[in-house]
Amino acid sequence: MIPGITNAQGASLLLEALAQRGMRLTGPRRRLVEAIASQKGLFTAEGVHSVVPEVGRATVFRTLKTLVGMGLLCRVPMEHGAPRYGLASRLHHHHLVCVACGEVRDFVRPEVEAILHRLASSADLRVLGHRLEVYVLCAHCQQKEGACSALPLA
Numbered sequence: 001m002i003p004g005i006t007n008a009q010g011a012s013l014l015l016e017a018l019a020q021r022g023m024r025l026t027g028p029r030r031r032l033v034e035a036i037a038s039q040k041g042l043f044t045a046e047g048v049h050s051v052v053p054e055v056g057r058a059t060v061f062r063t064l065k066t067l068v069g070m071g072l073l074c075r076v077p078m079e080h081g082a083p084r085y086g087l088a089s090r091l092h093h094h095h096l097v098c099v100a101c102g103e104v105r106d107f108v109r110p111e112v113e114a115i116l117h118r119l120a121s122s123a124d125l126r127v128l129g130h131r132l133e134v135y136v137l138c139a140h141c142q143q144k145e146g147a148c149s150a151l152p153l154a
Helices: 007-020 027-037 045-051 057-069 110-122 139-149
Strands: 073-076 084-087 094-098 104-107 133-136
Touching: 007 027, 007 057, 027 045, 027 057, 027 084, 045 057, 057 073, 073 094
Parallel strands: 094 133
Antiparallel strands: 073 084, 094 104
16 A cells, blocks of 8 residues: 555556556456555565466566566565565665564665765766665564573573
8 A cells, every 4th residue: 555545546556657668457467456556565476466366477477577667666575485565655765674573664874875876986886776675683573582582491
């Protein structure tokens, strides 16, 4: 779900973007986009496919790839398991991914961009793009880990 707009409006925006990219707006693709727009939080390709099983897997993956390429969806690689997708909430951002529970938080830090550009410049290179996922242990999982480490070993 895109903050501030309805699922139908979100689906309409995504469909319009796909049409501008030259993709055919078939019935199955429309149902897929409606399912994507109605997702709350992050989802997997398999998860969204289970909502619209009549849509071919190739259509699901091709559409997700196209929406990621257009910057309308974020693809978040997970340390273990399938990547997750989410509707892009802002232009360029990075992700903090908890390796224990899978929670993903967006973050924006201009210093990261500055460091990358300085590194590239020092090697006579130009940054064309990048993605950054930082794998962490969230506060909740740290507390659980602390409680577990306080238990006596058997």
